[in-house]
Amino acid sequence: MKKQVLLTLSIVGFLTLNSCSKDDSNPPENTQNESILVSNLHAPQETDYTQNPPVASGAFVKFDFETGAITTSETDWDIAFRGTSIIVNGGSSSGIVDAPERNGNAGAYLVDGIFDEITTINRTAFIQDGPMGLAIPTGSGNGWYNYDPNLLAIYPIPGKVLVLRTADNKFAKVEILSYYKDAPDLINEQIALNDLRYYTFNYVYQDDESANEF
Amino acid sequence: MRGIFVFFIFCSIFLWELSDLYAQKNVISLDSITAQELEAVIVSATRTQRQISSLPMPTQFIPQKEIEAINAIRLNDLLDEQTGLITVSDFGGGQGLQMQGLDSQYTLIMIDGVPLIGRSAGTLDLKRITVGNIKQIEIVRGASSSLYGNEALGGVVNIITENPRPGKRSRIDYRGGSLNTYDLRAQYTDNNGIDQWSIFLNRLSSEGYDLVEGDDLRTVEPYTNYTAQVKYKGDLNPSTEMKISGRYYHQNQDYTASSSLSGASDINEFNTTLHLSRSPLENWTQEFEFYTTRYKASEFLDNTDGSSFSESDFDQWFSRPELRLTLATDSSGTWIGSLGLTYEQLKRTDFFGTPEFYAPYGYIQYENQVTEKLNVVAGARYDLHSAYASQFSPKLAGRYQLNDKISLKSSLGYGFKTPDFRQLYFDFTNTTAGYTVLGYNAVPVRLPELQAAGNILNVTVPLENFEEPLRPERSLALNLGLDIKFSSRVKWSVNLFRNEIKDLIDTRVIAQKTNGQNVFSYYNINRVFTKGLETDFSVQISPYLKLNAGYQYLIAKDKDAQQAFDAGTVFGRINPSSPVFRLSSDDYFGLVNRSKHIANAKVFFEWPELKIDGSFRATYRSAFGLFDTNGNSYLDQYDDLVSPFAIFDFSLNNTIGKKFRLGAGIDNLLNYTDPGRLTNLPGRLIYTSLTFKTK
Numbered sequence: 001m002k003k004q005v006l007l008t009l010s011i012v013g014f015l016t017l018n019s020c021s022k023d024d025s026n027p028p029e030n031t032q033n034e035s036i037l038v039s040n041l042h043a044p045q046e047t048d049y050t051q052n053p054p055v056a057s058g059a060f061v062k063f064d065f066e067t068g069a070i071t072t073s074e075t076d077w078d079i080a081f082r083g084t085s086i087i088v089n090g091g092s093s094s095g096i097v098d099a100p101e102r103n104g105n106a107g108a109y110l111v112d113g114i115f116d117e118i119t120t121i122n123r124t125a126f127i128q129d130g131p132m133g134l135a136i137p138t139g140s141g142n143g144w145y146n147y148d149p150n151l152l153a154i155y156p157i158p159g160k161v162l163v164l165r166t167a168d169n170k171f172a173k174v175e176i177l178s179y180y181k182d183a184p185d186l187i188n189e190q191i192a193l194n195d196l197r198y199y200t201f202n203y204v205y206q207d208d209e210s211a212n213e214f
Numbered sequence: 215m216r217g218i219f220v221f222f223i224f225c226s227i228f229l230w231e232l233s234d235l236y237a238q239k240n241v242i243s244l245d246s247i248t249a250q251e252l253e254a255v256i257v258s259a260t261r262t263q264r265q266i267s268s269l270p271m272p273t274q275f276i277p278q279k280e281i282e283a284i285n286a287i288r289l290n291d292l293l294d295e296q297t298g299l300i301t302v303s304d305f306g307g308g309q310g311l312q313m314q315g316l317d318s319q320y321t322l323i324m325i326d327g328v329p330l331i332g333r334s335a336g337t338l339d340l341k342r343i344t345v346g347n348i349k350q351i352e353i354v355r356g357a358s359s360s361l362y363g364n365e366a367l368g369g370v371v372n373i374i375t376e377n378p379r380p381g382k383r384s385r386i387d388y389r390g391g392s393l394n395t396y397d398l399r400a401q402y403t404d405n406n407g408i409d410q411w412s413i414f415l416n417r418l419s420s421e422g423y424d425l426v427e428g429d430d431l432r433t434v435e436p437y438t439n440y441t442a443q444v445k446y447k448g449d450l451n452p453s454t455e456m457k458i459s460g461r462y463y464h465q466n467q468d469y470t471a472s473s474s475l476s477g478a479s480d481i482n483e484f485n486t487t488l489h490l491s492r493s494p495l496e497n498w499t500q501e502f503e504f505y506t507t508r509y510k511a512s513e514f515l516d517n518t519d520g521s522s523f524s525e526s527d528f529d530q531w532f533s534r535p536e537l538r539l540t541l542a543t544d545s546s547g548t549w550i551g552s553l554g555l556t557y558e559q560l561k562r563t564d565f566f567g568t569p570e571f572y573a574p575y576g577y578i579q580y581e582n583q584v585t586e587k588l589n590v591v592a593g594a595r596y597d598l599h600s601a602y603a604s605q606f607s608p609k610l611a612g613r614y615q616l617n618d619k620i621s622l623k624s625s626l627g628y629g630f631k632t633p634d635f636r637q638l639y640f641d642f643t644n645t646t647a648g649y650t651v652l653g654y655n656a657v658p659v660r661l662p663e664l665q666a667a668g669n670i671l672n673v674t675v676p677l678e679n680f681e682e683p684l685r686p687e688r689s690l691a692l693n694l695g696l697d698i699k700f701s702s703r704v705k706w707s708v709n710l711f712r713n714e715i716k717d718l719i720d721t722r723v724i725a726q727k728t729n730g731q732n733v734f735s736y737y738n739i740n741r742v743f744t745k746g747l748e749t750d751f752s753v754q755i756s757p758y759l760k761l762n763a764g765y766q767y768l769i770a771k772d773k774d775a776q777q778a779f780d781a782g783t784v785f786g787r788i789n790p791s792s793p794v795f796r797l798s799s800d801d802y803f804g805l806v807n808r809s810k811h812i813a814n815a816k817v818f819f820e821w822p823e824l825k826i827d828g829s830f831r832a833t834y835r836s837a838f839g840l841f842d843t844n845g846n847s848y849l850d851q852y853d854d855l856v857s858p859f860a861i862f863d864f865s866l867n868n869t870i871g872k873k874f875r876l877g878a879g880i881d882n883l884l885n886y887t888d889p890g891r892l893t894n895l896p897g898r899l900i901y902t903s904l905t906f907k908t909k
Contacts, residue, residue, distance in 0.1 A: 047648075055729050056648075095671055095728050112783055114794050132672045139723050139732040146847045155845030158794045159785025175794070183790035186843075186854065188890075189429075200790060 033204050033214050035115070036068055040181060041199040045083035057098045058082055062089075065164070065172045065205045078106050078166040083197055084145060084154055084179070086136045089167040091128025102128075104167020108135040110143065111161050115175040115202060118161045119213045126165045136162060144176050153192040154179040171206040173214055257327070258352040258372035260581055260591055261361055262540065262548055270591055270613035271625040272355040272693050272709045272748070278376070281345050283818055283829050285865050285877050285903055287389060287397045287418065289373070290340035290894075292351065295814055295831055295863075297764025298748040299353070301340060302807050303894045307434060310337035314355055314711050315744030315770035315808055316368030320631055320689075322358070324372045326459065328487055329365070331532045331558075332509030336634065342463060342483070344441045346387060346399040347414040349376040355748075356711065357629025357691035360593040360609035363556075363575055367629035367689045368713065375443065375459075378403035378410040384908045389877070391901025395420040409448025416441040422468075423896040425889035430473040433893050439465035439481075450490065457489040471515050475523050479513035499540040506533045526563040530635075533557045547582025550593075560635040564642040566656035569635055572600040587615040597630075601638065601655075602686050605630045623695035623709075632686045637719050637736040649731040651721070654684040657735050661725060668728065675724040675735070685738045689715040703754040712745040742805065744770040758820040763813075770808040775848050786844055786852045803839055803849040809858075811836040828866035828879075835859060840891055856891050860884075867903075877903035 046058040062077035063070050071077050080087050080100060087099055090106035107126030111118055127135045140147035144162060145154045156176040164172045177183055181195035206214050254266040259273050266273055276292060286292045290301045290309040301309045302318065310318025319336035322329055323343075330338055345351075351373050358366040387399040396419050403412040418441075422434035443461045450456040463483040470476045485507040493499045509530045515523040536554035556573040579593030594608040609627030616622060633654065640653040641660055652660050657680045664670050695709040718740035725733040746768040753761050778784050779802040786801070787794045804810075813834040820827040836858045843854040865879035878901065885898040 112785070114785070114796060116793075133726055137726075139726065141847055142723060142732075146842065146845050148841055148843075150841050155842070156790075157785075157845050157847070158787040159783075159796070159846070178790040185789035185791075 033206055035202050035204050037200070037202055038063075038068070039183065039200045041070065041081060041201070043081035043083060043197045043199060045085075045197065055097060056083060056085075059098060060085075060087060060100055062100065065166050065170065065203065066168075066207070068205070074100065075103050076167070078104070078172070079108075079164060079174075081199060085134065085138055086144070086162075087129055088135050088164065090165070091130045091135065094129050094131060094134050096134075105165065105169055106167045107165040109163050110136065111163055112159050113161060114159065115161055115173070118163070118173055121163065121171050121206070121212055121214065123212075125163070145179065151187060151189060151192050153187045154196065155187075169209050171211065171214065173204050175202045177201055254350075256350070256352040256372075257374070258324075258370055259354045260548075260579065261327075261538070261550055262542070262581070267621075267697070268589060268613070270589055270611035270623050271358075272623065272695050272711075274353040274355075274750075276351040276353075278349055280818070281348060281351075283827060283865065283867070284831065284863070285389065285867070285879050285901070286345050288341050289343040289345055289351075291881075292345055293340060293371070295816065295833055296353070297750045297814060298355070298766040298812070300809070300812055300833075300835065301894065303892075304335055304337040307893065308335070308337040308339035309341050309894060311340060311371065312807070313353075313368045313371075314691075314713055314748075315746065315768045315805070316689075316713060316715075319634075320365065320367035320629070320687075322362050322365040322370045324362075324370060325461065325485065326375055326487065327372060328485065328503070328505040328507075328534070329362075329532070330485070331507055331530050332481075332483060332511065332528075333634065334511055334528045335636075342439075342465075342481075343373065344397075344399070344416045344418070346416050346441075347376050347401060347412075347443060349374045355709070356625050356693045357607070357609070357627040357689050357713070359605070359607035359629040360595045360627055361577060361579065363577075363595055363597050363605075363607070363630075364573075364686075365631050367631050367687070367691075367715070375414075375445065376403075376412070377445075377447070378405035378412045380405050380407065381909060386906045387903065388905075389901055389903035392899040393420050393423050393896060395899075395901070409446070411446040411448075412444070414441070414443040425887060425893065425896070431470060432468075433889075434896070435468040435470065437465055437467035439463065453494065454490055454492040457487070457491075459485075459487045459489075461485045469513055469515065474518050475515045477513060477515040477523075479511065481509070481511045483507070483509045497542050499542070501536075501538040501540070503536045503538070504534070505536075506531075508532070527561065528563075529561040531557070531559040547580055550577075550579045552577050558635075560639075562635065562639075564640065565635070566639045566641040566653060566660060569639045569655075570600075571632075573632075574598050589613045589615075591625075599632060602632050602683055605632075605686060605688075619699050621697045623693070623697065625691075625693045627691050629689040629691060630686045633684045633719055633736065638684065648727070648729045650727065650733045652724070652733060652735045654680060654736045657724065661733065664725075664727075664733070670733070671726040671728050673725040675722065679737075680735075684719065684736060685717045687715060687717050687719060687738075689713050704752070706749070706751045708747065708749045710745075710747050713743060715740075715742045715744075718742055739774070741773040742771065743773065744768065744805075744808075758822065760818045762816040762818070764815075765811070765813045768808055768810055768812070770805040771802065772805060776802055778848070779850075784846050784848055784850070786846060786850055788844075788852060797846070797850055797852075801850045801852070803851050803853065803855070806839055806841060806849055809836045809838040825869040826866065827869075829864070831863045833861050856888060859886050859888070859892075861886055861895075873906055873908065875905040875907075877901075877905070879903075 043061045045056050048055045060080035060082040061070055062080040064076050065078050077089050088106040088108050089102050089104035107128045109125040129135050137143040144160050145156050162174040178200040180191050181198040183200040204214050254275050255263050256266050256275050257263055259269045259271055293299045294301045300312050302312050311321050313321050323338050353371050355369040358370050383403045385401045389397040399416045401414045419438040421436045422432055424432040441463050445459040447457045465481040467479050469479045488504045491501040511528040514525040517523050534556045538552040540550050542548040553576045558571040561568050575597040577595035581591040583589050591611045597605045607628040611625035614622045638653040638655040640651050641656050643650045691713045693711045697707045699705050717738040719736050720739045721734045722737055723732040724735045748766045750764045780799045782796050784797045785794045786797045816831045818829045837855045839849040839853050839855045862883040863881045867877040869875045881899040887895050887897045
């Protein structure tokens with residue numbers, strides 16, 4: 001009961017906050033920047049265990065925010081997924097095998113907060129992939145997920161928002177909701193073992209290059 | 215370093231003999247058994263025999279009578295029912311002890327005053343210890359490193375094995391029950407007034423159990439284990455009493471990792487103690503103790519075709535000579551001084567070299583009945599360590615007798631736990647996921663090697679951070695207690711505690727690998743506290759009916775986690791389709807595996823006409839979390855918590871004549887289980903037992 005009340009309060013709380021901010025900004029813009037849900041983006045990965053340490057390989061699944069769909073284009077992609085790794089179409093190779101060539105100007109940064117409340121675009125914060133690591137770091141607790149060694153499960157970190165500059169200098173913010181097929185409420189051992197590498201995420205696309213907000 | 219060890223032993227012998235030159239040959243028996251019969255006397259709190267009611271620190275003891283009344287076979291059966299204590303499973307299936315909210319790795323477990331080793335994952339498995347030959351179990355709460363050094367952060371549990379009573383006696387116990395669990399014990403003791411010896415043998419076998427159907431794994435695999443203990447006590451010469459004891463433990467257990475991988479695990483453990491004592495002067499006792507123990511665990515997995523998939527070994531040695539002098543005077547209190555040296559070595563698969571530790575130490579303690587009402591114990595210990603900063607652990611405790619009913623107690627002490635071998639020397643790369651874990655001391659050598667091999671993408675924690683040695687985890691413990699004796703039958707005690715722990719060791723990413731995985735190592739980070747209240751009430755309703763009730767309230771939190779919640783930087787989500795919300799300070803649930811409320815109630819009854827005795831016991835645990843289930847890495851109240859539960863046990867025994875005793879009982883009467891999460895609860899267990907003894 002207490003849980004529900006708290007939950008309701010928090011939902012009501014941020015809905016109120018949200019509506020206030022909407023009132024302050026330009027109403028016509030909002031229709032364009034709606035949150036869009038992408039479900040079950042499958043990002044498989046091969047792992048070669050005969051090598052020590054094992055090497056992950058396989059094609060990255062590329063995503064283009066402008067079309068809101070996955071793409072096989074060599075150039076018109078913004079971010080790409082393989083297993084838990086997310087790369088951006090900007091910067092240079094980090095050394096990961098089978099990564100597509102980066103030919104755009106994409107960048108990313110992570111910010112903590114509630115998705116709808118993250119409205120500003122901090123143009124100086126974007127970093128790109130490179131030999132020193134990925135713009136969206138891998139590893140439990142470093143980037144977008146936490147790894148639960150008990151269930152061997154990947155949980156997106158609630159409140160972790162990925163702010164992206166696309167390959168052609170537009171913007172997007174992304175909130176990953178699930179790493180498992182059909183975004184189940186609870187992950188059990190079977191799901192953790194069999195239904196992994198299916199991304200469900202929310203994003204908001206800002207196609208105005210000069211915008212400072214979403 | 216080996217030289218230091220030999221030198222120490224020579225010094226001990228020299229001091230031993232030197233004191234003899236100046237001593238009169240006047241011998242006093244150390245074990246004043248007569249005093250123990252009158253009221254519970256324990257030795258663990260001060261290393262001197264003290265009536266439990268006179269001690270200034272929170273102490274507790276479990277007598278043999280209770281062990282027999284509940285038909286316990288293993289130490290975890292027994293400790294789980296004591297106020298403020300619960301046993302907690304580790305991922306390897308071991309049952310560790312949680313005391314005052316501190317993990318099992320922070321409580322020292324001893325048999326007859328010497329520590330048990332073999333904490334392959336930090337937990338000392340209580341299932342290893344049979345309770346068949348135990349006289350009593352003593353529990354001291356609060357940091358006790360001032361006497362016991364390493365590991366005694368939360369407190370100590372000392373298992374006192376039985377001393378032979380006069381004459382020749384033998385005894386056989388057999389218990390069989392659910393899960394094809396059979397426990398057989400045989401004991402022979404001989405005490406002819408001059409010397410005494412005893413032999414104890416135990417065999418326990420079980421088919422284990424499987425809580426989760428449909429997978430290839432069993433929750434607990436079938437096992438068989440054996441314990442043998444031999445003790446001798448006699449006079450080496452007219453002035454010196456000698457005690458020798460040896461204990462051996464062996465366990466073999468099946469080990470299945472999947473349908474295609476199976477093998478076995480094997481544990482071999484031995485402990486030997488040589489203890490010499492004499493009282494060259496009245497009031498003056500000197501003791502020399504040499505303790506050696508080895509714990510070796512090996513396991514292997516084979517593929518279905520019989521070829522080897524993996525093998526791993528854990529082989530730990532621990533040796534400790536200790537020289538102890540006690541000066542007890544009636545007027546000016548009791549002094550204890552001691553010098554000792556601990557030697558430890560570990561050979562382990564996935565280890566960086568074969569680490570060895572040397573730790574010479576000394577401690578001194580003074581206790582005195584300052585006034586008729588005030589009793590004070592003050593002590594301090596200094597540990598030098600070959601691998602860490604030296605540790606100074608003082609302790610001060612006092613007890614004030616307000617009147618003949620009420621007494622007040624307080625104790626303040628330091629505790630420490632040195633990083634274990636794993637935290638320093640681990641060198642492990644997971645063969646399926648590809649991540650690497652390096653012990654702190656392995657990093658400066660192994661990380662450059664991995665870099666040279668081209669495995670490292672970038673280093674996030676530079677090597678300079680590994681120049682200072684990893685610090686031991688340290689605690690400051692405060693206990694404030696009140697004992698009220700309403701009458702000789704009704705007793706009530708309350709203890710407030712607070713443990714402030716710093717430099718807890720945790721893992722962090724120190725480098726990223728080219729395969730997308732990370733290199734982890736250990737570092738001092740966490741600051742944790744546990745605080746709460748323990749209370750115990752007992753009433754002897756009649757000579758044949760005793761009621762006992764206990765409760766603990768506990769808050770156990772990580773300070774940095776609490777700060778993150780306070781700062782509003784932690785978020786939660788109920789499920790993937792519901793929105794994220796900010797968590798507030800109150801949402802932080804605390805450390806994993808801690809229940810806010812634990813309680814127990816026990817009724818012990820006897821029916822002398824029918825020669826029946828028995829017990830009815832209940833334990834309760836409020837909700838707790840085992841791990842984060844909503845991705846924010848903290849335990850919060852929106853996580854999938856383990857529901858509160860209660861376990862009820864019942865036992866009944868019938869003594870037939872003087873030689874036989876029949877028993878039966880049901881553990882977990884209501885068949886409570888939580889398959890995925892409470893792996894230590896197999897459900898309802900029914901058993902019967904038979905005891906035969908010659909006297």
